[in-house]
Amino acid sequence: MDKSGVNNLAGKLVMLSLTMFGFGYALVPLYNVFCDLTGLNGKTGVVSSEVAEKMEVDMTRVVTVAFDTNIREIPWEFEALEKKVSVRPGEMGEATFVVTNKSDRKVIGRAIPSVAPTQASVFFSKTECFCFDEQLMEPGERREMKVRFVVDVDLPQRYSALTLSYTFFAIPNQGKVAVEDKELFRSRI
């Protein structure tokens, strides 16, 4: 038996398994890129406001965009001022959301967006959004947050209504707040 041959091959196989461990992690950005490109999972596009304002407007049809608001494990009130707006593809739309901290302590939250139907979400882009940013709310504070968006003119004809949904989550691991929320969460299950 050729001992160096064995060690050589075993070394290569160890490298292969380490590579596959890395590949497991590489699936995370790959998955996100794939979702961004295809609009899977309701991931929306982002365009700059200059690009959005120069888009030609399709005057032949109107798309209804409805707004959906949710909260998860966070003592806030979260609503959209208008439940829905009608826009033409290529035209800038705007929506205002109101958040109120109903508790007597500081809470940090973060909103995660999603668009339905998912197949249409690649055609929905935001130029300005409060989502993904951490929002610190003082006790009792009320704040208005704006979203500016544009529906692409290439949106297939079969879609006449879209829903933009936001869910506010408490930021986990934020000291006392998170601990209290965890207990609240535990008591529910």
Added chain:
Amino acid sequence: MSEAVSHEEHHDDHDHKPSGIGRWLFSTNHKDIGTMYLIFSLIMFFIGGAMAMVIRLELFQPGLQYVDPQFFNSMTTVHALVMIFGAVMPAGVGLANWMIPIMIGAPDMALPRMNNMSFWILPFAFTLLLSTFFMEGGAPAGGWTMYPPLVGQLGDGFPFLIFAVHFLGISSIMGAINIIATVFNMRAPGMTFMKLPLFVWTWIITAFLLIASLPVLAGAVTMLLTDKFFGTSFFIAAGGGDPVMFQHIFWFFGHPEVYILILPAFGIVSQILPTFARKPLFGYESMVYATASIAFLSFFVWAHHMFTVGMPLTGELFFMYATMSIAVPTGVKIFNWVATMWRGSMTFETPMLFSIAFVVLFSIGGFTGLMMAITPVDFQYHDTYFIVAHFHYVLVTGAVFALFAAVYFWIPKWTGNMYDESLGKLHFWLSTISVNVLFFPQHFLGLAGMPRRIPDYSIQFAEWNQISSIGGFVFGVSQLILVWVVIKCVRGGEKATDQVWEGAEGLEWTLPSPPPFHSFTVPPQISDASAH
């Protein structure tokens, strides 16, 4: 032949076995390590089986009788983990350890110390996993697939689950590296790849699947761990992560994993059928290529486990067609097995009976798999007892029956004694009848809408559940016969010849029964004419 010469040459070291417990703890001998793997997997088979008995007992009647729902869910979850990682995989590795060196004419495995380590990791890994039963929050109960966010609700046992999976993965990967290194470097002169016994071939391919897929599982559970304790958000929506992504990563491992469980079984059956049909295996080369195709395709079908998660139509179509295409190489294999038996001079000893039952019952499991590959109807089958029936047909009457067949086929070689044939036949008939009583009604339950992983059910499911439970109890008790046969055979019995079976061909049958502690220290010569 040269075997005779080689036996004389290493005659003196036959009895140089280390004595006492050290022989086992520090063993670097492929036969001893193989034996330990097989005994370990038999013990785990009974631990996992006991959990299955609890499940069937609770499901004997509607309503909650014996265990609370949390414990019931622990039973289903840990039963799966124990059976997959503790019973079927180690049994396969144990057979590979025992048989591959003596099938290819090698003196031992290529990396004997690593071999020792990969076995001894297992008892520690399962101590970690099973100790969670005594912890605050109990044992894992969110399903063996460990989907977040549910798995994150596990109490103190959570890190134990994750590290147990890590250790099991490391053990299997080391075993796989060892097998590939052995087959690539230590074949006897003249033993070309296309002369390898099919069991060796299926294990090479399985080993590559292990190396390519288990690290991905290790990555996925590491992400779960850091999500829970180190503030990452791979799968936490609040941090911008996505729980569905876990399912994609998990099943990228999970589908190759099911072939890791079944491919060695294909190899076993491909050794046994030609022996008792007294004909060479039909279509040897097509068997090798079919096995390799199944393994390759298994990396492109993962999303058929999650059709209902919400996927675009093109994705569902892709995974549907990709999944169905695996039926083609599998069909080639079934055809070859049947053609091997066709006009053979068949005799029906216990290993042959189990192998024939494997071909028939595995095909039933394969067909229900094809049904579920059809996306639109899968929405009805998803997470019902239909899937439970399907994967138990392929894993119990498939993988486990092939392992039974392997034990009966090779135990005369291992011990030097013939097993008790009438007890073996009793084990076969009781197992085969009861396993169908156990799992066939579950198809009907699933089609009628009974969900899996639920301790209680609506009363219209009562009859089939009762019948299934009775089958389950009989099947469970029948396995004690196997233990009896094994113990009896180890203790004594009619002496086995070197060839053991009239139609047996291959290097392992040229060695004495039992083979000496160190065999093939001088490699045998393989002539061009010898068959696989």
